[in-house]
Amino acid sequence: MSGHDLDYSRYFWQGDKVRLRPLSVDDAEHAFASSLDSPSRQLLQLGIELPTSVEELRTSLLKWVGCKEADGAVVFMVENLDGETVGGISLHSRDRKNGIFSFGVVTDREHQGKGFAEDAVRVLLRYGFRERRFQKCNSACIATNEASIRLHEKLGFSHEGRVRRRWFLNGEYCDDVLFGLTREEFDAGEKV
Numbered sequence: 001m002s003g004h005d006l007d008y009s010r011y012f013w014q015g016d017k018v019r020l021r022p023l024s025v026d027d028a029e030h031a032f033a034s035s036l037d038s039p040s041r042q043l044l045q046l047g048i049e050l051p052t053s054v055e056e057l058r059t060s061l062l063k064w065v066g067c068k069e070a071d072g073a074v075v076f077m078v079e080n081l082d083g084e085t086v087g088g089i090s091l092h093s094r095d096r097k098n099g100i101f102s103f104g105v106v107t108d109r110e111h112q113g114k115g116f117a118e119d120a121v122r123v124l125l126r127y128g129f130r131e132r133r134f135q136k137c138n139s140a141c142i143a144t145n146e147a148s149i150r151l152h153e154k155l156g157f158s159h160e161g162r163v164r165r166r167w168f169l170n171g172e173y174c175d176d177v178l179f180g181l182t183r184e185e186f187d188a189g190e191k192v
Helices: 027-035 038-045 054-067 117-131 146-154 181-189
Strands: 020-021 073-080 085-095 102-107 135-141 159-170 174-183
Touching: 020 054, 020 117, 027 038, 027 054, 027 085, 038 102, 054 073, 073 102, 073 117, 085 117, 102 117, 117 135, 117 146, 117 181, 135 146, 135 159, 174 181
Parallel strands: 102 135
Antiparallel strands: 020 073, 073 085, 085 102, 135 174, 159 174
């Protein structure tokens, strides 16, 4: 049975446009190709990455394969409903005592602007709030990342502040924009 023959209609990890799946070692080639888009990766990593290879990436990805937690994060690949990989997302900064978590999301350049990131984050927020009992999602992005700011606003996050001169990027210091979304705010914005 191929992946296209499976019935995903009742699958928790699927939204309207994407589904999340575990990272595998086979994703190293995709990760390498994504690393060649330096401007996008620079915003994600907040700096220029050192050159790497598919083999080096394969080795470094091993710790997250199969949704294993490593370095405080669980990493998923994001694929569209046709099964094509379109990006990645992570669940991280989980503070169980205070009920807080965060996420990171990236969409490959050729798939940006299609709502994939928004849908992937909604799936992850549903999991964090409704399955893990977190009460708030905190998030941040560099002030020059207008697409990320729009994404947070679209998802219902509130602007909670700004950390001035938080990042050094492209030869200058940049601010970090802080966002927050409570469980109640998420529920109010969810489609019924």
